[in-house]
Amino acid sequence: MIKIAVDAMGGDFAPEEIVKGVEAARDRYDDLTFLLFGTENQVKPLIQNMDRLTLIGTTEEIEMGEEPVKAMKNKPNSSLVRAAQAVKDGQADAFFSAGNTGAILAASIFIIGRIRGVERPALASAFPCFGGGHDEFVFMDLGANAENKPSHLYQYGILGSFYAESVMGIKNPRVRLLNNGGEEDKGDEVHKAAHQLMKDTDAFNFLGNVESREIMDGTADVVVADGFSGNATLKAIEGTALTMMDQLKQSIKGSGIRGMLGALLLKPALRSLKHKLDFNENGGAVVLGVKAPVVKTHGSAKANAVANSMGQIKRMVQENLVGKTTDFIKENAEQLKVKKSSK
Amino acid sequence: MIKIAVDAMGGDFAPEEIVKGVEAARDRYDDLTFLLFGTENQVKPLIQNMDRLTLIGTTEEIEMGEEPVKAMKNKPNSSLVRAAQAVKDGQADAFFSAGNTGAILAASIFIIGRIRGVERPALASAFPCFGGGHDEFVFMDLGANAENKPSHLYQYGILGSFYAESVMGIKNPRVRLLNNGGEEDKGDEVHKAAHQLMKDTDAFNFLGNVESREIMDGTADVVVADGFSGNATLKAIEGTALTMMDQLKQSIKGSGIRGMLGALLLKPALRSLKHKLDFNENGGAVVLGVKAPVVKTHGSAKANAVANSMGQIKRMVQENLVGKTTDFIKENAEQLKVKKSSK
Numbered sequence: 001m002i003k004i005a006v007d008a009m010g011g012d013f014a015p016e017e018i019v020k021g022v023e024a025a026r027d028r029y030d031d032l033t034f035l036l037f038g039t040e041n042q043v044k045p046l047i048q049n050m051d052r053l054t055l056i057g058t059t060e061e062i063e064m065g066e067e068p069v070k071a072m073k074n075k076p077n078s079s080l081v082r083a084a085q086a087v088k089d090g091q092a093d094a095f096f097s098a099g100n101t102g103a104i105l106a107a108s109i110f111i112i113g114r115i116r117g118v119e120r121p122a123l124a125s126a127f128p129c130f131g132g133g134h135d136e137f138v139f140m141d142l143g144a145n146a147e148n149k150p151s152h153l154y155q156y157g158i159l160g161s162f163y164a165e166s167v168m169g170i171k172n173p174r175v176r177l178l179n180n181g182g183e184e185d186k187g188d189e190v191h192k193a194a195h196q197l198m199k200d201t202d203a204f205n206f207l208g209n210v211e212s213r214e215i216m217d218g219t220a221d222v223v224v225a226d227g228f229s230g231n232a233t234l235k236a237i238e239g240t241a242l243t244m245m246d247q248l249k250q251s252i253k254g255s256g257i258r259g260m261l262g263a264l265l266l267k268p269a270l271r272s273l274k275h276k277l278d279f280n281e282n283g284g285a286v287v288l289g290v291k292a293p294v295v296k297t298h299g300s301a302k303a304n305a306v307a308n309s310m311g312q313i314k315r316m317v318q319e320n321l322v323g324k325t326t327d328f329i330k331e332n333a334e335q336l337k338v339k340k341s342s343k
Numbered sequence: 344m345i346k347i348a349v350d351a352m353g354g355d356f357a358p359e360e361i362v363k364g365v366e367a368a369r370d371r372y373d374d375l376t377f378l379l380f381g382t383e384n385q386v387k388p389l390i391q392n393m394d395r396l397t398l399i400g401t402t403e404e405i406e407m408g409e410e411p412v413k414a415m416k417n418k419p420n421s422s423l424v425r426a427a428q429a430v431k432d433g434q435a436d437a438f439f440s441a442g443n444t445g446a447i448l449a450a451s452i453f454i455i456g457r458i459r460g461v462e463r464p465a466l467a468s469a470f471p472c473f474g475g476g477h478d479e480f481v482f483m484d485l486g487a488n489a490e491n492k493p494s495h496l497y498q499y500g501i502l503g504s505f506y507a508e509s510v511m512g513i514k515n516p517r518v519r520l521l522n523n524g525g526e527e528d529k530g531d532e533v534h535k536a537a538h539q540l541m542k543d544t545d546a547f548n549f550l551g552n553v554e555s556r557e558i559m560d561g562t563a564d565v566v567v568a569d570g571f572s573g574n575a576t577l578k579a580i581e582g583t584a585l586t587m588m589d590q591l592k593q594s595i596k597g598s599g600i601r602g603m604l605g606a607l608l609l610k611p612a613l614r615s616l617k618h619k620l621d622f623n624e625n626g627g628a629v630v631l632g633v634k635a636p637v638v639k640t641h642g643s644a645k646a647n648a649v650a651n652s653m654g655q656i657k658r659m660v661q662e663n664l665v666g667k668t669t670d671f672i673k674e675n676a677e678q679l680k681v682k683k684s685s686k
Binding site: 130143146147178180186187188189191211212213214215216217225227228229231232233235236237238239240241242243244246247248251252254255258259261262263264265266268269270272273276277 | 595
């Protein structure tokens with residue numbers, strides 16, 4: 001049995017959609033059990049069936065806009081902090097939340113704790129790509145860090161490779177560094193130094209730089225970015241996709257009956273496009289580099305996305321992602337230290 | 344009469360499309376004259392009419408992949424270097440090229456020269472936005488610099504505001520800083536410090552941070568970014584737009600007759616969307632902070648984009664963009680120095 005600690009109060013549609021998603025996952029996967037942390041009188045009435053669910057009453061909530069580290073410290077009885085604490089205390093195997101990203105990161109790092117030897121955990125997500133033989137690639141760091149050192153980026157190659165291989169089933173994942181040009185001397189000092197560390201390693205399969213224009217082309221299974229430009233790239237992709245969908249709708253509306261009819265005929269094609277691009281539906285972002293699986297879905301996640309994230313956690317636990325990563329880093333501690341000091 | 348020095352050999356479709364575009368601009372604007380720099384036996388046969396055109400034979404070409412500074416130094420008789428040199432020597436008012444971006448930047452900075460007081464010239468471009476009262480905003484630095492200091496970003500607020508106001512006719516342009524969150528304490532050290540410099544200034548109208556997800560929403564007339572994340576954001580937007588268009592086509596093809604018919608009916612709507620998003624068609628990227636207008640169109644620019652860029656240069660010269668910027672920086676030298684030392 002795999003036990004998942006769930007923050008039932010985090011997210012735009014919490015607790016309703018979280019509880020619904022948890023129950024869907026419970027019915028879908030018979031080896032999952034859940035510790036639900038949330039305000040009892042709000043969560044209890046929503047539960048259809050207590051099978052493999054335990055509700056633990058909490059009295060505080062961390063809001064979306066709160067300053068993460070402060071919120072974590074000031075609200076020890078919040079659903080988010082209590083769920084992370086349950087993992088730390090060994091009562092659960094993994095932590096799930098759709099709440100405040102910063103607070104989830106803070107709780108992951110300060111409560112659950114970093115894997116020994118990992119300098120900076122990162123936020124990673126599977127992203128759709130078109131071509132290259134796989135449907136998705138791992139993109140990290142998406143903003144856990146406002147700035148990174150070369151050694152952090154080097155470690156992300158390791159963390160991302162383990163995720164791609166264990167959870168996504170990609171053999172010998174191709175790792176690339178997000179940079180502003182293909183040549184190895186491109187970029188600022190951090191990216192130049194990171195490229196050199198990655199180029200010389202045998203810890204993963206490094207194939208060089210990739211530009212943000214090409215990350216969806218399928219030439220990489222793991223794209224490593226510093227948190228600042230990874231975050232900017234992620235949000236630019238989301239913003240462009242939304243803007244285009246919106247403008248397409250406007251253009252259709254503006255072209256009268258003809259446009260409406262065309263749109264009606266194209267509905268299946270448009271729906272399939274939307275589905276392909278909807279990377280939030282297939283699971284959540286993961287915090288890599290901490291001592292347990294942590295998954296954070298989009299704040300606006302509905303029940304189905306929540307349930308899919310539970311499937312993702314199940315794979316992470318079953319494949320022993322954290323254990324494998326920990327062992328590798330331990331066994332290669334000397335090599336990693338050399339890497340670190342040469343940055 | 345405004346004299347434009349043109350690198351006739353730079354770009355994927357040079358010299359054909361460059362010469363065609365120059366002739367179209369000559370016929371469109373009667374106050375423009377052109378110095379065409381290029382390989383005589385290639386360029387001369389393409390010219391229909393020598394009215395207001397002077398061809399100056401050159402013997403070298405800088406290729407797209409060449410290392411910029413080296414290429415500039417090793418090929419003094421290239422069309423690109425000679426065109427920049429003509430501006431430096433006072434024989435022309437502005438420099439145009441569709442060639443190697445790095446070499447254009449290098450020639451702009453090292454041959455034409457920085458405006459006194461400008462620390463780091465930047466690459467800027469007008470970008471489409473949807474909402475906010477204007478169709479376009481200025482986005483910079485798009486990658487002239489691999490890394491920037493806070494004082495550079497502060498200066499980009501000045502350079503971008505003058506461009507938006509003089510060339511795009513936007514009064515009191517709203518400036519925002521591209522960052523990974525809205526609050527002033529967001530970002531790495533560079534962006535936090537830049538925010539403080541910008542917040543306290545009366546040199547331009549600063550409205551705070553913007554995330555890359557929202558840059559096309561029209562809340563800013565000038566978006567200032569460091570060259571690394573500006574470049575990543577630009578390329579992510581381009582890549583996403585291309586991927587979506589491509590995937591939409593695939594989805595349409597995959598849905599048979601029904602999809603084909605729908606696409607046919609939607610053709611005007613799709614064309615209008617494509618047109619709105621095609622920021623390369625309306626003009627080129629400009630190098631801001633150097634002593635003359637410099638415009639670089641996309642390497643794949645066709646004649647119409649080239650001609651539109653000439654219109655853009657015409658406005659820059661007529662509005663005395665460089666003179667206004669130079670005077671402002673001179674008059675505010677003390678204030679700018681204070682800013683610089685506080686970074």
